Amino acid sequence: MTGSAQAARAVPADPAVPRFYRVVSRREDTYDTVTVELAEPTDPLPAFAPGQFAMLTAFGIGEVPISLSGFGDDGDGLALRLGHTLRSVGAVTRALHAAGPGQLVGVRGPFGTSWDVPSAAGHDIVVVAGGIGLAPLRPVLLAALADRSGYGRLLLLVGARSPADLLYTDELHDWRERGVEVAVTVDRPDNGWPGHVGVVTTLLRPARVVAEQTVAFVCGPEIMMRYAADALVGLGVPAKRIRVSLERTMRCGAGWCGHCQLGPLLLCRDGPVVTYDRAVELLRVREL
Amino acid sequence: MTAQTQARVAAHPFFAALTSHQRALLAEHAGPHSFADGDRVFAQGAAADRFWLIETGSVAVDMRVPGRGDQVVETLPAGTVLGWSWLHPPYRWHFGARARERTEAVVFDAAAVRQRCAADPVFGYAVLACFTPVIIERMQATRLRLLDLYASPNEIARAEAGQAGGQP
Ligand SMILES: Cc1cc2nc3c(=O)[nH]c(=O)nc-3n(C[C@H](O)[C@H](O)[C@H](O)COP(=O)(O)OP(=O)(O)OC[C@H]3O[C@@H](n4cnc5c(N)ncnc54)[C@H](O)[C@@H]3O)c2cc1C
Ligand code: FES
Numbered sequence: 001m002t003g004s005a006q007a008a009r010a011v012p013a014d015p016a017v018p019r020f021y022r023v024v025s026r027r028e029d030t031y032d033t034v035t036v037e038l039a040e041p042t043d044p045l046p047a048f049a050p051g052q053f054a055m056l057t058a059f060g061i062g063e064v065p066i067s068l069s070g071f072g073d074d075g076d077g078l079a080l081r082l083g084h085t086l087r088s089v090g091a092v093t094r095a096l097h098a099a100g101p102g103q104l105v106g107v108r109g110p111f112g113t114s115w116d117v118p119s120a121a122g123h124d125i126v127v128v129a130g131g132i133g134l135a136p137l138r139p140v141l142l143a144a145l146a147d148r149s150g151y152g153r154l155l156l157l158v159g160a161r162s163p164a165d166l167l168y169t170d171e172l173h174d175w176r177e178r179g180v181e182v183a184v185t186v187d188r189p190d191n192g193w194p195g196h197v198g199v200v201t202t203l204l205r206p207a208r209v210v211a212e213q214t215v216a217f218v219c220g221p222e223i224m225m226r227y228a229a230d231a232l233v234g235l236g237v238p239a240k241r242i243r244v245s246l247e248r249t250m251r252c253g254a255g256w257c258g259h260c261q262l263g264p265l266l267l268c269r270d271g272p273v274v275t276y277d278r279a280v281e282l283l284r285v286r287e288l
Numbered sequence: 289m290t291a292q293t294q295a296r297v298a299a300h301p302f303f304a305a306l307t308s309h310q311r312a313l314l315a316e317h318a319g320p321h322s323f324a325d326g327d328r329v330f331a332q333g334a335a336a337d338r339f340w341l342i343e344t345g346s347v348a349v350d351m352r353v354p355g356r357g358d359q360v361v362e363t364l365p366a367g368t369v370l371g372w373s374w375l376h377p378p379y380r381w382h383f384g385a386r387a388r389e390r391t392e393a394v395v396f397d398a399a400a401v402r403q404r405c406a407a408d409p410v411f412g413y414a415v416l417a418c419f420t421p422v423i424i425e426r427m428q429a430t431r432l433r434l435l436d437l438y439a440s441p442n443e444i445a446r447a448e449a450g451q452a453g454g455q456p
Contacts, residue, residue: 187438189360195363196365202365224437
């Protein structure tokens with residue numbers, strides 16, 4: 001940490017003003033997705049919790065919401081390093097995807113609700129991820145593994161489009177070695193794929209989820225989350241103990257502009273993580 | 289039928305909604321079956337004269353695509369049922385199936401079960417009521433996969449542009 005960073009500690013974060021962070025590492029996860037580590041802030045932001053998101057600026061191009069996928073809290077309540085996984089889909093994410101070590105990125109945050117992993121202490125953690133949805137869930141696993149004895153079984157069920165789209169393949173292996181029950185399924189196998197083929201919900205039954213002991217964390221495309229959460233409810237997991245991460249267009253990130261409204265919720269403030277008992281009816285309303 | 293087969297049918301979740309008497313009737317047409325890794329369970333187009341409760345292991349459902357070999361469309365884990373083409377004419381497998389690992393199963397004589405279903409509608413309805421949710425679940429899963437939810441927005445835009453361009 002630089003001296004100026006330490007001196008900046010007392011300055012409260014203005015949610016509207018981006019801080020400068022530098023890309024210090026960049027790992028290509030798939031053909032369109034990278035994980036970047038941002039560090040060396042001129043003025044560090046407060047610590048991020050798993051599930052929260054940042055507004056990342058590619059200067060001269062624009063700003064997008066991106067969830068925390070790795071580090072976010074270096075102690076002392078500061079985010080000296082931030083890990084983000086982003087998929088190149090449009091102008092801003094393309095620019096951020098291309099940003100190499102040394103490049104400056106604007107960061108605002110932390111925004112939104114967290115996965116609140118510690119409140120699942122003593123329970124089995126069931127993580128259900130679809131596609132890029134594994135990125136915001138990665139810190140859930142990292143937090144649970146860092147306090148392994150605090151939780152029961154750790155289950156990770158991953159759905160991906162194809163083997164080439166799978167994120168964190170090295171880590172999946174490592175997590176398995178560390179006792180996480182990992183199951184992966186793809187929609188489109190290639191000829192060498194030895195694993196499951198089908199939707200992610202088909203992994204639930206063989207995983208022998210024990211409903212009364214489970215807290216579930218679900219992230220992926222909205223329809224996938226709905227099916228996965230409904231399947232968990234079907235197995236007996238109470239909707240209150242299922243947490244989903246919802247996405248809507250974000251602009252201010254701070255509850256001012258209303259862009260992220262979903263019924264009574266402003267998802268930048270009341271979300272993105274909400275319990276399924278709150279989300280279920282909202283997700284059924286076409287107009288929202 | 290042996291008491292052991294009856295116990296295996298009773299222990300499997302697929303027929304859990306049946307009465308123990310109905311399960312015992314079914315078990316009269318059942319026996320144990322195991323597959324080695326890679327064994328073909330059935331081939332597309334062959335007579336659909338059996339069905340299986342998968343107890344351990346898993347099975348890949350596949351389809352032969354000219355020039356691409358056997359393409360896996362779905363894998364079925366332990367705890368589920370394999371095969372329902374025996375329920376309706378023409379009683380031929382629409383897909384193929386192959387064991388993906390050593391797999392233990394209970395196999396049923398489908399024609400005998402079908403005859404019993406026809407002769408005893410209460411029994412037949414109860415058996416069908418076990419199959420229907422699985423059929424619905426798999427159809428919904430197929431529809432979800434048709435939506436290609438994980439596709440990149442870029443790819444979807446390209447596909448939609450292609451479709452629009454292709455219209456008269
Ligand atoms: C709370 C939150 C957390 C997010 N976390 C991540 C993350 O960790 N990693 C990541 O890669 N992305 C994440 N996203 C999605 C990301 O913000 C968008 O992909 C991004 O805003 C697209 O901006 P763009 O300028 O690159 O592309 P645009 O030109 O704005 O969009 C390109 C295409 O992507 C589609 N698109 C835009 N936003 C989304 C979205 N949210 N979901 C699906 N399709 C979208 C658009 O409809 C368009 O077709 C998150 C979104 C939210 C709201
Ligand atoms: S993004 Fe402005 S209110 Fe939520």
